[in-house]
Amino acid sequence: MQSKRLFDRIDSIRFTGITKRYGNSFAVKDLDLEIKGGELLILIGPSGSGKTTTLRMINRMIEQDSGNVTINGLDTKDVDPVRLRRNIGYVIQNIGLFPHMTIGENIGLVPKLEGWEKKQQLERIKTLLNFVSLPPEMFMDRYPGQLSGGQQQRVGLARAMAMDPPLFLMDEPFGALDPILRKQLQKEFLKIKDEINRTIVFVTHDIEEALVLGDRIAIMNQAELVQVGPPEELIFNPANDLVADIVDTQRKFKHMDTLRVKDLMSPFENKYVLEGNTEVCDAVDEMTKREIENAFVFEGEKLLGEVTMVDLMKCKSKSQKLIDIARPIKTFQPKDSVAFALSELKNSGEYLAVVMNSGEPVGILVSDEVLLKLI
Numbered sequence: 415m416q417s418k419r420l421f422d423r424i425d426s427i428r429f430t431g432i433t434k435r436y437g438n439s440f441a442v443k444d445l446d447l448e449i450k451g452g453e454l455l456i457l458i459g460p461s462g463s464g465k466t467t468t469l470r471m472i473n474r475m476i477e478q479d480s481g482n483v484t485i486n487g488l489d490t491k492d493v494d495p496v497r498l499r500r501n502i503g504y505v506i507q508n509i510g511l512f513p514h515m516t517i518g519e520n521i522g523l524v525p526k527l528e529g530w531e532k533k534q535q536l537e538r539i540k541t542l543l544n545f546v547s548l549p550p551e552m553f554m555d556r557y558p559g560q561l562s563g564g565q566q567q568r569v570g571l572a573r574a575m576a577m578d579p580p581l582f583l584m585d586e587p588f589g590a591l592d593p594i595l596r597k598q599l600q601k602e603f604l605k606i607k608d609e610i611n612r613t614i615v616f617v618t619h620d621i622e623e624a625l626v627l628g629d630r631i632a633i634m635n636q637a638e639l640v641q642v643g644p645p646e647e648l649i650f651n652p653a654n655d656l657v658a659d660i661v662d663t664q665r666k667f668k669h670m671d672t673l674r675v676k677d678l679m680s681p682f683e684n685k686y687v688l689e690g691n692t693e694v695c696d697a698v699d700e701m702t703k704r705e706i707e708n709a710f711v712f713e714g715e716k717l718l719g720e721v722t723m724v725d726l727m728k729c730k731s732k733s734q735k736l737i738d739i740a741r742p743i744k745t746f747q748p749k750d751s752v753a754f755a756l757s758e759l760k761n762s763g764e765y766l767a768v769v770m771n772s773g774e775p776v777g778i779l780v781s782d783e784v785l786l787k788l789i
């Protein structure tokens with residue numbers, strides 16, 4: 415018998431007047447914070463500032479002294495903590511896989527406790543292992559000790575996803591990994607995040623990680639929330655020196671890594687669009703009229719490539735169609751890193767790219783312009 419879900423999706427998680435003390439000192443003090451459904455909210459701040467305590471008060475691993483935490487308006491105090499936790503995925507640094515259980519058993523533990531049938535459990539385990547890029551036939555029967563740190567971390571994520579919870583709490587999940595592996599897992603995680611589209615509260619020490627992954631970032635210091643907002647707000651409008659410090663000092667060196675294409679692209683304008691079945695002579699007229707030197711050729715919604723006035727001029731047969739002469743063009747997505755985009759453009763000797771967001775052009779990336787904006 416499977417117990418009913420507490421919630422299918424998260425509308426909001428709300429901390430109201432939350433305080434937690436240990437002895438005379440505050441771990442979290444007077445916290446008011448709303449986490450919106452579907453967002454990835456980062457908690458960042460110095461060691462001991464109260465991040466883990468805040469996270470754990472959501473699933474009642476820690477109980478507050480005063481104040482309320484509500485999920486979709488439901489006060490967590492009114493929910494059985496075990497039931498609450500089974501509805502919330504929890505991923506920590508050293509994941510805490512059970513060493514005497516196989517990878518499959520670790521992932522399937524909660525479904526088993528929830529009374530799923532064997533066959534159903536097995537299917538879920540396989541799906542999840544595939545999802546985190548660990549072929550089930552290779553990994554299912556191994557023990558945690560036989561996996562690398564990065565692989566174990568993937569299993570930790572898979573296990574947290576077992577019941578397909580609408581909410582994930584992640585406490586420095588990549589903290590113990592070396593920097594390169596960390597980047598790789600962050601990249602994979604971004605993809606997973608987009609695919610599963612869940613609400614995530616994510617603790618990190620690493621501002622770069624915060625800027626790459628976070629929809630909003632909450633900065634904590636000495637048990638208090640200092641500022642919460644989207645990355646650009648913290649960068650351009652820091653509430654105090656601490657925030658400026660956290661966001662800025664590291665950005666001076668690393669900003670290329672953390673900026674995304676969407677931060678530096680120019681808006682896409684329809685005047686640059688020509689249809690693939692336009693004839694060359696018509697295209698020349700049209701481009702002249704629109705005062706443009708290059709155009710992006712689309713066939714319906716599909717981007718075929720680019721033509722320039724020079725290309726068109728060189729064309730012998732003016733009745734040729736653009737579809738036949740358009741040159742493929744680089745495309746990026748808004749969330750791609752600017753550093754990556756620039757190096758791709760440089761390698762291919764191009765200076766221009768179209769930014770596509772799920773099939774729709776949303777911007778243009780011009781390498782020189784990007785470099786200017788970065789200085």
Ligand SMILES: Nc1ncnc2c1ncn2[C@@H]1O[C@H](COP(=O)(O)OP(=O)(O)OP(=O)(O)O)[C@@H](O)[C@H]1O
Pocket residue numbers: 436440441442459460461462463464465466467468619
């Ligand atoms: N069980 C406990 N007993 C006493 N004090 C505690 C306990 N747990 C946490 N604290 C204290 O509460 C404060 C906040 O701890 P918390 O673990 O939330 O910090 P954090 O921001 O997650 O730090 P870190 O970045 O080092 O993980 C710290 O001063 C910590 O020492």
Ligand SMILES: [Mg+2]
Pocket residue numbers: 465466467617
């Ligand atoms: Mg912590």
